Amino acid sequence: MYLPPAWFDRRAPSRRSVLQGLAAALAAAMVSPRAAFAAGPEPREVAFVHTHTHERLSVTYFADGSYDDESLAALNWFLRDHRTGDEHPIDPALFDILHELRLATGTASPYQVISGYRSPRTNSLLREHSSGVASGSLHLQGRAVDVRLADVSSAALRDAAIRLRRGGVGYYASSDFVHIDTGRVRCW
Numbered sequence: 001m002y003l004p005p006a007w008f009d010r011r012a013p014s015r016r017s018v019l020q021g022l023a024a025a026l027a028a029a030m031v032s033p034r035a036a037f038a039a040g041p042e043p044r045e046v047a048f049v050h051t052h053t054h055e056r057l058s059v060t061y062f063a064d065g066s067y068d069d070e071s072l073a074a075l076n077w078f079l080r081d082h083r084t085g086d087e088h089p090i091d092p093a094l095f096d097i098l099h100e101l102r103l104a105t106g107t108a109s110p111y112q113v114i115s116g117y118r119s120p121r122t123n124s125l126l127r128e129h130s131s132g133v134a135s136g137s138l139h140l141q142g143r144a145v146d147v148r149l150a151d152v153s154s155a156a157l158r159d160a161a162i163r164l165r166r167g168g169v170g171y172y173a174s175s176d177f178v179h180i181d182t183g184r185v186r187c188w
């Protein structure tokens, strides 16, 4: 707690000056949390439920100004290629986009994950069965995720993602999901 130096110097402070000093100290204490808040960025959270594995994960992956390694490791595992079990580091900037989108949409739901990391084997398998799968997909680099929300339409999620201008945004209306990636800003 901050106390004005002049207050200490008084040998016999009057009751009034003591109260004034306390008031000043209290005022300083009330201001300091806000100052600390401005100095370090706010914690960032992300919550997922996986549509294929049915696993759930909710973590504060960024706090006190840095990414939390343990949370990122849990997220890497969560977003593994569910077909092969292959794990790949996921770009933390992807979680930042999802965190921003959570705030922007006001959702109270976890993101439903359709696809996270994709191994080369899975990607070529999917390409054989779908025309919408790119050969150089950012899913292969751990820089993309396909998601939907229970309480926000995929069209509204797409619009919010486009407004954010933080990477690629793909809208798949028939499958009802939005592709989000940390590549250059573009949409389809």
Ligand SMILES: [Zn+2]
Residues within 6 Å of the ligand: 115, 139, 144, 145, 146, 179, 180
């Ligand atoms: Zn995708």
